[in-house]
Each structure stands twice: as C-alpha cells, then as structure tokens.
Amino acid sequence: MIDTLTLNQLRTFIAIAEAGGFRAGAARLRRAQSAVSHAVASLEAELDITLFDRSGRRPVLTPAGIALLEDARAILLKVDTMRARAQGVGMGLELELPVVVDTLFPLPLVGQALLAVHQRYPSVRAQVQVAPLGGPLVALLDGRCSLSVTVGDELNDPRLTKEPLGTVAVVPVVAASHALADRVRPGARMRVEDITEHLQIVLSDPTPMSTGRDFNVLSPQTFRVGTQEAKLALIEAGLGWGRLPLWTVKQALDDGRLVKLPSRSLGPAGESRQQAYVVHRRDRVRGPAATALRDELLARHAAVRGA
CATH class of the missing domain: 3.40.190.290 (D-Maltodextrin-Binding Protein; domain 2)
Known part of the structure; x- marks a missing residue:
C-alpha cells in the first residue's frame, strides 16, 4: 500500500537517479549498496512499477521513474521544510554567519548591512565570500552558507527562494x-x-x-x-x-x-540593469543573525537600484 512508503525509500530513489547508479547513490548516502538496492526494490514492489531499467551497465530511469522522480523531490522538499521550521522554533543565535555574494553586487552595501547586524549581534562572526554566476547558489545548496546574494535571472533552483533587492x-x-x-x-x-x-x-x-x-x-x-x-x-x-x-x-x-x-x-x-536577489533555502530556517542580514539587505533595495 502507498501508506507504507518511507522517506528513506524516496531519498534513496532520488540519490540513485541523481548520482547515476546504485554504487554512487550508496556512496552519496553513506550506506551499503545492498541496503540501497533493497530500499529501491521495496519501493518498486509497493508502487507496483519498475523505476530503473537494470539491463545495461548502469541503471536508467524508466518512463515511470522519470514521471515519479519530481513527485519524490517535491514530497521531500515539503518534509524537509517542515522539519526545518520545527527545528527553528526557539533557535539560538548563530556562532557564525557564512554569506556568499555575487561578484556583480555592490560590496559596500553588504558591508553596511553587516555593520548593522554586527551592532545588533556582536558575538556573531561573519564569513563573507565573493563568487561569480552559480557560485552563490551552489554554496547555498551545498550548505556552505546560510544566505547568499545573486544577480541575474538565468540561474534558478526550486529548492531556493529568491527575494528581489533591486537592480x-x-x-x-x-x-x-x-x-x-x-x-x-x-x-x-x-x-x-x-x-x-x-x-x-x-x-x-x-x-x-x-x-x-x-x-x-x-x-x-x-x-x-x-x-x-x-x-x-x-x-x-x-x-x-x-x-x-x-x-x-x-x-x-x-x-x-x-x-x-x-x-x-x-x-x-x-x-544594462540586472536584478539582484537575496537567496535562502526553502528547507532551512534562518537564524536570528541571518534573518537580520536579510532584512537589512532588503531595506537597502532602493540604494541598490540606484547603484
């Protein structure tokens, strides 16, 4: 029955699909390959479909697997968002505030925002890195920062929320x-x-x-x-x-x-003018310092527009 599906099965299914194989998926999850294979086999049995074609050297998603992959991602995103909100209740002040800023964005404005955050939370150590193009987004997805600033509309990811700052x-x-x-x-x-x-x-x-x-x-x-x-x-x-x-x-x-x-x-x-955004992950709750930085950046959107 569908009710017996587990989050572990869905995570395993996604990991194998994204990594391109059972061995690579197991390595990503840091689990034994046999456990990963069993989880997918159980998922296929419960759904009564075949998710992977295993006839070749590497497993390939079947049409059914392709159709259900986005559903699995959407389910896990909602679950992770719920978990993050629960974990964020009563969250204490961060020790560090890692931020990655697009090379196009005016750093003086980031400095002004960080100054306000530092005055409010002097014990928080900020770590600021500058990266071009996909750098700020990938840093967020990899968990290397809690907030990023990006410029341009070309690169997006459904796991991220982008709030406009200005141009x-x-x-x-x-x-x-x-x-x-x-x-x-x-x-x-x-x-x-x-x-x-x-x-x-x-x-x-x-x-x-x-x-x-x-x-x-x-x-x-x-x-x-x-x-x-x-x-x-x-x-x-x-x-x-x-x-x-x-x-x-x-x-x-x-x-x-x-x-x-x-x-x-x-x-x-x-x-030309390119839109700037402050970005964070949907499935992560910002701490007080990260929230304060986000608010300070948004409060300066008019200044960014005139930069």
Missing part, C-alpha cells in the same frame, strides 16, 4: 588605450559589429549550473577569467573589452582610464 548597473568598457576607444564619439552610437570583432574578456562560472550556456558573450574571440578583479585588470591592460558592474569601474571611467562603449545592443546608452 545592478552593468556597463561594457574598454581601456582608453584600446583601439575601440578611438571609435567612441560624443553622442555617437557604436554598431555591435564594431565591438564584437575585438577580444571579449569573460567571467567563467566555477560551478556546473551554467554548463553549455554563455551569458552576454558576443565576441567569437574570448579570454576566460575566474574573478572580477582579473577581468578588470585584463581590460585595463588593453587586452580586450568586457562588461563590468558600474560600481567597480565608476572611478576608472571618471579618471579616463576606461571608456564606456555606447552601443544600444548592450543596453540603453550602453548600460
């Missing part, structure tokens, strides 16, 4: 010594073809979340870098052009070391 201005820039800078004229608009024939400096995603996809990559020739600081350094050296958050390059633009590329294809007046 971040991103501009295409090039060094004043670069050949492209000579084509920039007051009031003139550049064609996208004029820009894409030059090398573009692109930030790489250290996670698999964007595998097979590129975001805002226009030039056929690219140099890939791992940090925003490296990207800025290569652009300032005159190697190529690239998009950077306005808050990081405003001084260089004012000083004349960098030049903004005025192409409508890169946004009005060569500027």
Whole structure:
C-alpha cells in the first residue's frame, strides 16, 4: 500500500537517479549498496512499477521513474521544510554567519548591512565570500552558507527562494588605450559589429549550473577569467573589452582610464540593469543573525537600484 512508503525509500530513489547508479547513490548516502538496492526494490514492489531499467551497465530511469522522480523531490522538499521550521522554533543565535555574494553586487552595501547586524549581534562572526554566476547558489545548496546574494535571472533552483533587492548597473568598457576607444564619439552610437570583432574578456562560472550556456558573450574571440578583479585588470591592460558592474569601474571611467562603449545592443546608452536577489533555502530556517542580514539587505533595495 502507498501508506507504507518511507522517506528513506524516496531519498534513496532520488540519490540513485541523481548520482547515476546504485554504487554512487550508496556512496552519496553513506550506506551499503545492498541496503540501497533493497530500499529501491521495496519501493518498486509497493508502487507496483519498475523505476530503473537494470539491463545495461548502469541503471536508467524508466518512463515511470522519470514521471515519479519530481513527485519524490517535491514530497521531500515539503518534509524537509517542515522539519526545518520545527527545528527553528526557539533557535539560538548563530556562532557564525557564512554569506556568499555575487561578484556583480555592490560590496559596500553588504558591508553596511553587516555593520548593522554586527551592532545588533556582536558575538556573531561573519564569513563573507565573493563568487561569480552559480557560485552563490551552489554554496547555498551545498550548505556552505546560510544566505547568499545573486544577480541575474538565468540561474534558478526550486529548492531556493529568491527575494528581489533591486537592480545592478552593468556597463561594457574598454581601456582608453584600446583601439575601440578611438571609435567612441560624443553622442555617437557604436554598431555591435564594431565591438564584437575585438577580444571579449569573460567571467567563467566555477560551478556546473551554467554548463553549455554563455551569458552576454558576443565576441567569437574570448579570454576566460575566474574573478572580477582579473577581468578588470585584463581590460585595463588593453587586452580586450568586457562588461563590468558600474560600481567597480565608476572611478576608472571618471579618471579616463576606461571608456564606456555606447552601443544600444548592450543596453540603453550602453548600460544594462540586472536584478539582484537575496537567496535562502526553502528547507532551512534562518537564524536570528541571518534573518537580520536579510532584512537589512532588503531595506537597502532602493540604494541598490540606484547603484
């Protein structure tokens, strides 16, 4: 009967499907392979269906298995959310507050929010890391942080809740010594073809979340870098052009070391705005310090919009 299904069976089913095999699923769950095989066999017997085709070298989800996998994930997500809420009742103050922030997001705003949290909870030690693209989301999913800030709408996960903070201005820039800078004229608009024939400096995603996809990559020739600081350094050296958050390059633009590329294809007046979010896991309850940081960040959404 359906009533005899267990959460252990569902977790085992999901682990095998995601890991790609019984042995890998057992390793993920830190259980014996025989126990994992028994759990799935029991689940199949109770549902009276076959979840995995075991005829090949590796088990493959059957059509029934594919159909039920999302149901199993949804059930466990609700159960884990309920458990997290129960555990959060009477939760004490955290000892540490690990946070991962998108490289595009203005760090001064994070600093202001953390200052307010520190004044309220001086015993909590904050750990702040900066990561591009999928980094903040994967850190949350892996349990390496209790809160993250991300920018952009391209990457999502149903286990995460995203609350909008505001927008971040991103501009295409090039060094004043670069050949492209000579084509920039007051009031003139550049064609996208004029820009894409030059090398573009692109930030790489250290996670698999964007595998097979590129975001805002226009030039056929690219140099890939791992940090925003490296990207800025290569652009300032005159190697190529690239998009950077306005808050990081405003001084260089004012000083004349960098030049903004005025192409409508890169946004009005060569500027685009990307939505920023504060993110947390649905199945985890934030502690008092994490909640305070989330509230402080949301309270500053107007400032982010004007950044």
